[in-house]
Amino acid sequence: MSKISDDNIGTSPQDAYNGLVDALSHGSKNFSNLVEIEILPTGYPLPSGCNVLVHENCIGVPKLHLIQAFAVARQMFLKHQDLRNSTAVILLINPEHLTAANARKRLIQACQARSGTELHAALAEELMFTDSMLTSQLHRHTKSPTLWGHRRWLVELGKSRDTLETTMRGCICGGSYRHSVAD
Numbered sequence: 001m002s003k004i005s006d007d008n009i010g011t012s013p014q015d016a017y018n019g020l021v022d023a024l025s026h027g028s029k030n031f032s033n034l035v036e037i038e039i040l041p042t043g044y045p046l047p048s049g050c051n052v053l054v055h056e057n058c059i060g061v062p063k064l065h066l067i068q069a070f071a072v073a074r075q076m077f078l079k080h081q082d083l084r085n086s087t088a089v090i091l092l093i094n095p096e097h098l099t100a101a102n103a104r105k106r107l108i109q110a111c112q113a114r115s116g117t118e119l120h121a122a123l124a125e126e127l128m129f130t131d132s133m134l135t136s137q138l139h140r141h142t143k144s145p146t147l148w149g150h151r152r153w154l155v156e157l158g159k160s161r162d163t164l165e166t167t168m169r170g171c172i173c174g175g176s177y178r179h180s181v182a183d
Contacts, residue, residue: 011051011065011068012068013068013069013071013072014072015051016051016065016066016068016069016072017068017069017072017073017089018051019050019051019052019065019069020051020052020061020065020066020069020089020092021069021082021085021088021089022052023052023054023059023061024059024085024088024089024092024129025085026054033057034057034128034131034132034135034136035057035058035059035128035129035132035136036057036058036059036132036135036136036137037058037059037060037061037092037132037133037136037138038058038059038060038061038136038137038138039060039061039062039063039066039138039139040053040060040061040062040063041062041063042062042063042064043062044060044062046062051065052065061092066089066092066093067093069089070089070090070093072086072089073085073086073087073089073090074086074090077090077100077103083103083104083107084104084107086100087100087101087103087104088129091104091133091147092133092138095133095138095140095141095144095146095147096140096144096145096146097146098146101146101147101149101150104126104150105150105153107122108122108123108126108154108157111123120158123154123157123158126154127151127154127155127158130147130150130151130154131151133147134147134148134151
């Protein structure tokens with residue numbers, strides 16, 4: 001039996017992917033604040049039929065479910081299917097995946113050809129996703145040059161000084177609050 005679909009887990013890789021994508025989509029669209037993302041330890045008890053814990057602006061995904069979701073996301077990414085969601089899962093497990101970050105940039109660039117309001121909405125949603133990754137208590141995300149470079153590209157594309165100051169203050173203050181060292 002493969003490690004990705006163990007009978008003790010009770011979740012198929014596709015179900016893990018769908019649950020994580022739903023939680024991330026819900027978080028990026030419905031929360032006015034940054035989303036706190038945590039990877040829960042293996043064996044963390046979940047309610048029956050639940051793949052991802054969502055509470056207010058917090059998302060918790062067990063590590064094994066994240067690996068299952070990554071297996072599906074990678075296959076979808078290689079087939080150029082559901083790029084927005086598959087790259088979100090890929091970046092959640094590997095913040096240095098430059099190809100996934102560049103695919104997200106191409107999705108934003110596709111919005112540039114359309115209306116300005118659509119571009120503004122896409123930029124705001126992508127910035128919220130990126131800032132959530134950078135400020136969450138994730139192992140390697142806060143120091144990821146790939147994610148910080150992606151964030152810089154987003155802010156430069158927005159070209160608004162007010163937006164720049166507001167988003168920088170929110171991201172830096174949020175990150176410093178979540179990663180403060182206890183005395």
